[in-house]
Amino acid sequence: MSDYDIVPALGADKRFDPSHDSAEKKDTALDHETDIKGAFEPSTVVEEEAVKENLEMTEEDLLETEKKLSTMTLERTHAIMSQVRIMHEHDQNFPSSALETMGLFLDNPAVYENPSAYASLITEMKLQALLVTENSPYAEVRANVDNTDDPTIPSFTFRVWVIGILFAGIGAFVNELFSVRNPSVYITANVAQLLSYPFGRLLAATMPAKTFRLFGKTHSLNPGPFNQKEHMLITIMATVAYNTPYTNYTVFVQALPVYFNQPYALKFGYQILSGLGSNFVGIGLAGICRRFLVYPSFCVWPTSLVTVALNKAFHTETNEPVAGPFKRMYTWSRERFFLFAFISMFIYWWFPGFIFQALSYFNWITWIAPNNTKLAVITGSINGLGVNPIPTFDFNQLTVQGWVPLVIPTFTILNQFLGMIISFCMIVGWYWKNNYNTAYLPVNSNHIFDNTGSRYNVTLILNDDGEFDNERYQQYSEPYMAAGNLVTYFWFFAIYSCTLSYVFFYHYHDMKLGFKGLWRTMRRGKASTGETDDLAEDIHFKLMKAYPEVPEWWYMIVLAVAAALGMVGIGVYPTHASPATVIFGIIMAIISIIPVGMITAVTGIQVTMNVLAEFIGGSISNGNAVEMNFFKMYGYITTAQAIFFLNDLKLAHYSKISPRHTFVAQMVAIFVSTFVCTGIFNFQMGFKNVCTADASFGFTCPGQNTFFTASVFWGTLGPKRLFGPGRRYNTLLIGFPVGFILPFITRGLQKAFPRQQWLRQFHPVMICAGGLLWSPYNFSNYWPVVPLTMFSWLYIKKRYLAFWSKYNYVLAAAWMTGIALSTIIIFFGLEIPNVSIDWWGNTVSSAGCDGAACTLMEVPDAGYFGPAPGTNSFI
Numbered sequence: 012m013s014d015y016d017i018v019p020a021l022g023a024d025k026r027f028d029p030s031h032d033s034a035e036k037k038d039t040a041l042d043h044e045t046d047i048k049g050a051f052e053p054s055t056v057v058e059e060e061a062v063k064e065n066l067e068m069t070e071e072d073l074l075e076t077e078k079k080l081s082t083m084t085l086e087r088t089h090a091i092m093s094q095v096r097i098m099h100e101h102d103q104n105f106p107s108s109a110l111e112t113m114g115l116f117l118d119n120p121a122v123y124e125n126p127s128a129y130a131s132l133i134t135e136m137k138l139q140a141l142l143v144t145e146n147s148p149y150a151e152v153r154a155n156v157d158n159t160d161d162p163t164i165p166s167f168t169f170r171v172w173v174i175g176i177l178f179a180g181i182g183a184f185v186n187e188l189f190s191v192r193n194p195s196v197y198i199t200a201n202v203a204q205l206l207s208y209p210f211g212r213l214l215a216a217t218m219p220a221k222t223f224r225l226f227g228k229t230h231s232l233n234p235g236p237f238n239q240k241e242h243m244l245i246t247i248m249a250t251v252a253y254n255t256p257y258t259n260y261t262v263f264v265q266a267l268p269v270y271f272n273q274p275y276a277l278k279f280g281y282q283i284l285s286g287l288g289s290n291f292v293g294i295g296l297a298g299i300c301r302r303f304l305v306y307p308s309f310c311v312w313p314t315s316l317v318t319v320a321l322n323k324a325f326h327t328e329t330n331e332p333v334a335g336p337f338k339r340m341y342t343w344s345r346e347r348f349f350l351f352a353f354i355s356m357f358i359y360w361w362f363p364g365f366i367f368q369a370l371s372y373f374n375w376i377t378w379i380a381p382n383n384t385k386l387a388v389i390t391g392s393i394n395g396l397g398v399n400p401i402p403t404f405d406f407n408q409l410t411v412q413g414w415v416p417l418v419i420p421t422f423t424i425l426n427q428f429l430g431m432i433i434s435f436c437m438i439v440g441w442y443w444k445n446n447y448n449t450a451y452l453p454v455n456s457n458h459i460f461d462n463t464g465s466r467y468n469v470t471l472i473l474n475d476d477g478e479f480d481n482e483r484y485q486q487y488s489e490p491y492m493a494a495g496n497l498v499t500y501f502w503f504f505a506i507y508s509c510t511l512s513y514v515f516f517y518h519y520h521d522m523k524l525g526f527k528g529l530w531r532t533m534r535r536g537k538a539s540t541g542e543t544d545d546l547a548e549d550i551h552f553k554l555m556k557a558y559p560e561v562p563e564w565w566y567m568i569v570l571a572v573a574a575a576l577g578m579v580g581i582g583v584y585p586t587h588a589s590p591a592t593v594i595f596g597i598i599m600a601i602i603s604i605i606p607v608g609m610i611t612a613v614t615g616i617q618v619t620m621n622v623l624a625e626f627i628g629g630s631i632s633n634g635n636a637v638e639m640n641f642f643k644m645y646g647y648i649t650t651a652q653a654i655f656f657l658n659d660l661k662l663a664h665y666s667k668i669s670p671r672h673t674f675v676a677q678m679v680a681i682f683v684s685t686f687v688c689t690g691i692f693n694f695q696m697g698f699k700n701v702c703t704a705d706a707s708f709g710f711t712c713p714g715q716n717t718f719f720t721a722s723v724f725w726g727t728l729g730p731k732r733l734f735g736p737g738r739r740y741n742t743l744l745i746g747f748p749v750g751f752i753l754p755f756i757t758r759g760l761q762k763a764f765p766r767q768q769w770l771r772q773f774h775p776v777m778i779c780a781g782g783l784l785w786s787p788y789n790f791s792n793y794w795p796v797v798p799l800t801m802f803s804w805l806y807i808k809k810r811y812l813a814f815w816s817k818y819n820y821v822l823a824a825a826w827m828t829g830i831a832l833s834t835i836i837i838f839f840g841l842e843i844p845n846v847s848i849d850w851w852g853n854t855v856s857s858a859g860c861d862g863a864a865c866t867l868m869e870v871p872d873a874g875y876f877g878p879a880p881g882t883n884s885f886i
Contacts, residue, residue, distance in 0.1 A: 062135050065108040066142060067150040069813040071331065076141045083137040085126060091140040092117055095148070101517040102309050103422040104149055104613060107768045109139060147549050149311055150808070152665075154816030155319045160554045160667040166240035167672040169232050170214045175245045175676065176683055178203045179252035183684040187255045187691040189838075191263075191702065191712040196838040201828045203249035204242070204318065205353075208325050211237035211245070239326035243666040246318060247659045248676050252684035254655055257648040258286045259692050260718040261640050269702050270719050271477040271637065275584045279693065286685040288577025289644050292597060293652030294677055295570025296604050297660060299563060300653070303525035304608040305660045308549035312661040313418050313615035317827070319665050320820030324349040335814035336807070348818055349825045356406070356829030363405035364830075365837050366848060371405035372856035374791070381859025384867060388442070388454045391861030396435060396455055396495075397789030407830045409796050411788060414615060416796045417823040421804040422772040423614040428797050430781020431790065434498050438785065442494040442867060447739060451876050453864035455495035457786040459720055461488035462875040464866065469723040479634055479727045488875070489739070489883045490724060495786035501743045502782025503622040505750030509779050510618050513754040514606040522605065551664060558669040565674065570597075581641060588638035595631065596645025599624065603650050608657055610776050617654050618776065621647045625725035626734075636726030738884065750779055 063073055096113050099105035116122055116136045122129045142148060146158045182198050189196045218233040262285070265276035275281060304310050324345035332342045343351075363370035374392035376399055377383075387395050392402055403409070409416045441447065442454050452460050459467040471487045474480040492500070514522070574597055578590035603620050611617045621643065628642030656677060663673040695701060695710060702712035724733075734740050753775035761770045784793055808815040840846075847853075856862070870876055878884070 062138065063812075064809075065106065065112055065135070066139055067106050067109070067808075067812065068138075068142070069150075069153075069816060071813065072142070072146070072153055073138070076138050076145065079141050079145060080134070080137055083140055085123070085133060085137075088133070088137050088140045089117070089123065091144060092136055095139075095143055097520055098307075098309060099148065101771070102613070103772055103774060104151075104309070104311055104420055107771060109148075111768070112136070113139070143308070143549060145550050147551070148308060150812060150816060151313070151316055151820075152311060155316045155323055155820055156551065156665045157323075157667075158550045158554075160557070162557045162667075164238050164240055165234045166238075166244055166668050167675065168234055168241055169230065170211055170218070170237065171241050171244050171248075171676070173214070174207050174210050175248035176679065178207055178245060178249045179680045179683045180687050182249055182253045183255065183687040184691060186253055187259060187688040188695070190255055190259055191692075191695055191715060192709045193711045193713045194709075194838070194842065195713075196835060198253060198835065199827070199831050200246055200250040200253055200318070201321065201824060202831045202835070203253070204246040204321055205828050205832075207245045207249070208237075208242060211242060239322050240666055240668050242326065243318075243322050243662060244668055244672060244676050246322070247662055247673065248680040250318075250659055250662075251656070251677050251680035252687075254652065254684075255688050256286045256685055257289050257644050258282055259688060260715055261285065261644055262692065263696065263702065263712065263715045264640070264719045264722060265637060266696060267702055270715075273477075273585075273637070275586075277693075277696070278584070279689070281580055281584045282689050282693070283685070284576050284580030284583075285644075286689050287682075288573050288575075288580060288593070289648060290652065290681050290685055291569055291573035291678075292577065292600070292645060292649045294656045294681060295566050295568075295573055296597075296600060296649060296653040297656035298561060298566030298674070299570070300604055300608060300657065301660060303522065303605050304612055304657050305664055306552050307521060307524075308552070309521065310609070310612035310661065312612050312658055313420060313423075314414055315658050315662050315665065316820050317415055317418050317824045318662055320345075321349065321824035321828070322666070324821050324824070331813075331817075333811070333813040333817050335811045341814060341818075345817060345821050349821050352822050352825035353829045356826045357833050360405075360407065360830050360833040361837070363403075364407070364833060365841065367852040369852045369856045371403060371408055372791070373401060373403050374399065374856055374861050375401070377859060377861045378855060381861075382865075384860050384865040387860035387865060388867065389439075392789065392791040393857060393861045394453050394455060394787075394864035395789065395861055396438065396785075397791030397794070398435075399791055399794075402791030403795060406826050407834075408792055409799075410827065410830075411792050412784060413617075415823050415827055416799050417803050417819055419615040419796075419800065421800055422774060423616055423777050424796055424800045425772070426774045426777035427616070427781035427784065428793065430502070430778040431784055431793060432781075433778070434502060434782035434785060435790070437498045437501070437782075438494045441497065445868060446494075447497060448491055448876050449494040449497065450868040451866055451870055452491060452493045453866060454493060455786055455789055456493040456864065457496050457499075457717075458493070459724060460491045460493070462491065462877045463488070464870050464876075467491075467720065469720055469727075473723070473727065477636070485881050485883050487880075487883075489877060490728065490733070491877070492740070493786065495789075497740070497743060499783055499786045500622065500740070501746040502750075502779050504744060504746030505753070506618055506776060506779035506783065507620075507623050507750065508747045509750035509753050509776050510606045510610060512751050513774075513776050514609055516754045516758050518606075518609050521609065525605075551667070554667055555664060555670070558667075559671055561670045561674045569678075577645060586637060586641070588632075588635060588641050592628075592631075592638055592641045593645050596624070596628075596642045597649065599627065599642075599646035600649040600653065604653050607650060608654060611654055612657075612661075614774065614777055616777065616780055617651070618780070619647070620650045623647075625721065626730050629725040629729045630731065632726055632729070634727055634729060636722040639726030640722055732884070750775075753778065 059073070063069070066072075068076070092113050096110065096117060099110065112132070112135060116132055119129075122132060126133055147153050147156065182200075182203055185196070185198050215233060215235070215237040220231055220233045222229050222231050224230070262276050262282050264270045265273045327345055330342065330344040332340045335341045372392045374390065374395075376390040377387050377392075377395075380386055389396055389398050391397065392399065406416070438454065442449050445451075451464050459469075461467045467488070467490050472480060472484040474483070574593055577593040580586075581588050581593065582590040599620070603623075607618045607620065624643040624647035625639065628639040628646065631642060632638040659677065660670075660673060663670065698707055698710055700706045701710050702715055704711060706712075732738060734744055757770070757773045757775050760773070761767075764770055803815070803819055807819070
């Protein structure tokens with residue numbers, strides 16, 4: 012072993028000074044030096060701040076890593092860095108500066124031949140190697156996730172059973188009950204996380220420490236203080252339960268007279284079989300895909316860090332002072348900061364949410380000329396395209412796409428913004444040219460219209476059995492879509508093909524490692540995570556080896572039983588659909604889950620498979636809308652639910668909760684949620700005139716109405732009548748090849764210009780995802796996220812990393828929780844009793860063309876546009 016294989020731990024006063032550095036050795040190093048882009052010359056002394064910036068390390072990270080510096084040899088550093096570069100070469104979350112330095116270390120033979128001359132570079136690489144193996148390579152993960160664990164801390168306790176089941180049942184009850192109401196209300200898992208904390212503390216203070224035996228082990232009613240593992244497990248149960256089953260759409264549409272009027276769908280047995288089948292298929296797939304989407308360190312799951320941050324705010328015992336803006340030291344604890352931010356947002360949101368609603372839709376440009384159609388089309392926040400420099404003062408408006416600002420990485424936000432700009436140009440071009448008759452319709456609606464510009468009434472083209480009637484169709488109208496909706500479909504087609512080619516180009520190595528690990532486990536009959544090379548994983552993966560893993564065959568059994576339940580539900584009852592539809596849907600989910608999961612785990616944005624499931628299912632069902640819905644349920648919602656469950660598995664992974672405890676918690680929560688929701692929507696369907704304009708309690712079912720329209724649009728009419736050869740929307744299918752070639756273009760640019768690090772931040776899937784942010788949403792819901800994210804991630808994080816690490820995610824969690832609780836109180840306390848404030852500040856936003864959705868062109872004098880009645884296209 013060379014004298015320089017191990018570099019001693021660095022002293023506080025002489026960090027990164029090359030030891031044993033003589034002039035003679037410097038001269039020798041110069042003789043062997045190769046061109047390394049002018050950086051890290053042998054005599055350079057690397058400053059501490061530069062290294063911290065390169066590796067995105069806080070002072071705490073650096074001090075902790077230095078303690079283990081003497082354990083890292085040069086050979087092992089080289090081996091680790093070689094693997095790390097392969098793993099993170101195309102990882103946009105991984106610091107570009109660290110990757111560049113890694114190249115200087117790995118690609119210069121002189122570093123290995125004469126290590127003394129490059130002691131500073133070697134030291135930095137050893138710090139990097141320790142960082143990725145003893146912690147996490149990502150600053151945002153290190154900021155929220157502890158790299159230590161105490162396996163003796165109890166997690167699945169009596170308190171978890173009681174509080175977890177209680178909150179799962181209550182949340183499922185409320186979310187299902189108000190899912191058919193307009194306006195609706197939705198309780199998020201953050202609310203359960205907040206409210207369960209005092210419950211846990213109360214039980215810890217009052218329950219007796221009585222022991223009992225269960226499954227051969229001794230348990231205690233009160234094992235001590237309420238801990239963060241218990242708290243997180245309750246949160247996971249709530250997260251699972253609060254996603255209501257997809258049967259609240261399919262059963263409503265099948266059973267009610269206003270829709271397909273199929274009485275068998277009212278039977279509890281059919282509803283439970285479909286509910287359990289569709290829900291448990293998702294968890295079965297999620298478990299099988301853990302090696303690809305949970306264990307690897309590159310799978311950050313950005314949105315999960317908000318939940319971890321809130322958990323840490325309540326349970327951390329340390330409160331390290333951090334330097335921040337205005338040259339101050341900040342000593343507030345995470346818990347105190349959360350409470351201050353939470354209370355502030357809870358109070359503030361009463362203004363945009365109830366008192367002064369124009370702060371929410373701040374479409375002030377349209378106030379200049381409310382009846383100017385073109386102005387409203389471009390700048391309107393409600394029915395326009397939202398081009399407005401200051402479109403809102405409501406943080407909730409920035410979350411309507413289903414994710415939280417301050418959490419999503421900068422590259423994701425900027426790539427989506429680029430996609431929005433491109434798609435904006437497409438919308439404006441199509442609308443002003445009246446392509447596809449879009450100028451007769453609102454520019455950015457997600458509804459389907461008839462040839463008079465009114466909402467498409469699908470019941471007018473169905474016979475008494477709910478099947479397509481061509482004669483009625485000819486006398487009514489072809490369906491038409493708005494420009495924003497058409498562009499959205501174009502980018503939906505693009506994102507599916509783009510996801511496949513992108514994952515092949517950029518995640519081939521990750522997928523190969525995952526399949527190797529899965530094959531090794533199945534061949535040896537082991538579920539131990541220890542079979543994977545430790546260099547490919549971070550400390551959290553290693554710490555989880557202390558717990559017994561869930562064997563893959565457990566999840567496979569869940570998947571098989573769930574599929575069987577779904578097939579029985581279809582086969583036993585008169586659905587007029589093939590039970591094989593379940594298998595086809597699951598096959599689609601199996602194909603899509605890993606690519607979609609990898610994109611979500613890195614970017615924080617999920618690629619939803621609904622349009623592709625409708626497209627394929629509609630083609631297979633050949634006019635049977637109900638069968639198309641089954642395909643959609645097992646093809647689309649299975650993938651979406653599996654992603655949710657994987658996110659929860661990552662939460663448990665970060666929190667060091669036993670995988671078997673997580674497995675049981677998820678299974679119990681799904682079971683509770685399915686039965687509670689099924690009971691509630693049977694109660695709802697008993698209301699007089701439910702899902703009609705005359706429904707009591709506002710149970711007008713806006714989501715179910717949209718689902719029914721989509722069922723007829725994709726199932727009864729079918730893709731062939733809409734996108735087939737010679738059909739009006741056939742050219743939108745160009746989106747498939749466009750999306751497929753985008754990763755080729757970005758990959759080619761990165762190879763042609765390897766020194767342009769900004770090209771590494773291009774993410775073609777996210778560019779496509781930007782095209783999906785329209786209809787009914789627009790720039791006003793997205794543009795404010797851009798400066799907010801850049802300020803947080805590019806300014807605060809770069810200059811005050813410790814401050815950002817401590818408070819950024821806590822702030823996001825506090826604001827979301829404050830809004831959620833404020834919304835619930837306003838809804839139940841004021842909206843249900845029909846209390847309102849009628850003044851200019853609550854009506855101005857919906858005045859004029861932005862509220863009424865004026866169109867660029869008026870319907871011709873004939874009373875319709877497009878083909879005359881009796882000449883509608885049909886296949």
